[in-house]
Amino acid sequence: MTDGTxxxxxxxxxxxxxxxxxxxxxxxxxxxxxxxxxxxxxLATEVVMAREIxxxxxxxxxxxxxxxxxxxxxxxxxxxxxxxxxxAAADLLPGAEWLHAIVYGCTSGTIVLxxxxxxDLISKSRPGVPVVTPIGAVLKAxxxxxxxxxxxxxxxxxxxxxxxxxxxTGAGMDIVSARTLGQLTGAxxxxxxxxxxxxxxxxxxxxxxxxLFISCTGIAVSPILKKLEDRIGKPVVSSNQxxxxxCCRRSGVLADLAQHGRLFSQPLPPLPA
Numbered sequence: 001m002t003d004g005t006x007x008x009x010x011x012x013x014x015x016x017x018x019x020x021x022x023x024x025x026x027x028x029x030x031x032x033x034x035x036x037x038x039x040x041x042x043l044a045t046e047v048v049m050a051r052e053i054x055x056x057x058x059x060x061x062x063x064x065x066x067x068x069x070x071x072x073x074x075x076x077x078x079x080x081x082x083x084x085x086x087x088a089a090a091d092l093l094p095g096a097e098w099l100h101a102i103v104y105g106c107t108s109g110t111i112v113l114x115x116x117x118x119x120d121l122i123s124k125s126r127p128g129v130p131v132v133t134p135i136g137a138v139l140k141a142x143x144x145x146x147x148x149x150x151x152x153x154x155x156x157x158x159x160x161x162x163x164x165x166x167x168x169t170g171a172g173m174d175i176v177s178a179r180t181l182g183q184l185t186g187a188x189x190x191x192x193x194x195x196x197x198x199x200x201x202x203x204x205x206x207x208x209x210x211x212l213f214i215s216c217t218g219i220a221v222s223p224i225l226k227k228l229e230d231r232i233g234k235p236v237v238s239s240n241q242x243x244x245x246x247c248c249r250r251s252g253v254l255a256d257l258a259q260h261g262r263l264f265s266q267p268l269p270p271l272p273a
Contacts, residue, residue, distance in 0.1 A: 031098045034062025036251035039093035039129070041086065041122070042105035043070040045186040048220050049105050049240060055222035056244035056260045058253060064099075066092045072185045076159055079109040083121060090125035099129050100251040107134035107215050107239045108160045111167050130250050134217050134239040137246035139171050142211065144266045145235045149174045151209040153200045155181040155189045155216050164215060179204040189218045198224040201236070211235040217243070225261050235262040 009019050031037075040063050042049050050063045066089045068082050086104075093102060104110055104118045110133040113121075119131045142150070150173045154161055161180055168175060179200045183189050197219060201212055212232065214221050217239045229236045245263050 031094075032062075032100060033098070035060045035253055036100040036247040037061075037094075037098055038063045038247050039090075039099045039102040039126070040065045040105055041068055041089050041093075041102065042066070043068055043072075043082065043109075043186060043218070045070055045072045046105060046190070046218055048190045049217045052217070052220060052222050052238075052240040053103075053244050053247075056241045056264075057248070060253075061244075061247075064094055066090065070186070072187060074108060074160065074184055074186055074189070075157055076112055076163075079106065079112040079160075082106070082109055083113055083117070086118070086121040087124045090122045093126060096126060096129045099126075101130045101132045101247050102126055103132045103243055103247070104134070105217050107138070107217050108154075108156055108164065110135050111163050112160070132243055132246050132250065134215075134243055135167060137242035138213060138215075138237055138239060139168075141237050141242040141245055141263050141266075142173065142213070145211055145237070145263060147173065147211040147235070149176050149208055149210045151176060151201075151204040151206055151212045152178040153180070153197060153204050153212070153214045154178075155183040155192065155219060157182055157184055168213075176209050177204045177206045186218050189216060190220065192219060194220050194222075194224045197221050198228055201228055202231070205232045205234075209234065211237060214238045222260075226259065229261055237261075237263055 040050060042065050044067045050065050053063055054061060068085045068089045070082055071078050102122055110118050115133050115136050118133055122131050152175055154164060165175055197214055205212055211234055221238050225236050225238055241261055
């Protein structure tokens with residue numbers, strides 16, 4: 001409706017006669033738009049990882065997710081098969097200028113494939129962008145916390161747990177205790193309430209452990225991590241928390257994030273020259 005004096009600008013003639021008044025050209029900001037800006041390669045069945053990473057990051061962060069075909073079987077065969085689709089998924093992420101890092105969204109998958117192979121597959125599509133893997137970030141976090149003896153919780157089946165243990169001990173960690181839920185599918189993992197992992201972590205903790213590690217990017221533990229730390233009186237590191245910490249390191253974020261766990265009270269180690 002009009003009151004007889006206003007005019008609805010709806011016709012091509014309005015455009016031709018300049019009735020849509022153009023503003024002056026804005027000065028555009030330069031990418032990246034977020035800090036940290038994270039390209040996330042997540043499994044096709046994933047529903048919690050992006051939210052979990054953001055739970056450990058400042059409001060300035062951004063996560064841009066690409067999805068990789070996955071049959072939801074988190075055994076060695078299923079996790080290995082994902083390697084075939086990594087380059088194509090990485091190719092659909094924003095360009096290098098938009099990103100501080102690309103994250104490979106699977107802890108056990110990185111362990112099965114090997115960090116170097118994951119890096120090479122992603123770099124085929126996005127050369128020059130730092131690649132952050134869950135287990136790589138976890139090991140950096142444990143070293144920053146000066147951890148030598150570790151209690152571990154996973155949701156994995158035994159054939160994957162064996163590789164997790166080999167990776168941790170190969171990096172110089174002593175596993176003093178471990179608990180697993182023995183879950184095969186991603187759906188089982190992300191449908192498990194955080195309180196279940198709290199119970200498993202309390203069962204795994206031992207006096208001789210310097211810290212506790214909860215492995216897996218596809219589980220929700222951000223609601224219980226700080227509570228767990230306060231209860232056991234030692235650092236707790238989760239896969240997604242370590243990823244967030246490493247991405248802060250990559251982007252130079254120095255905000256006070258200590259409410260997300262003792263890890264964020266550690267100085268960000270310098271990047272390699």
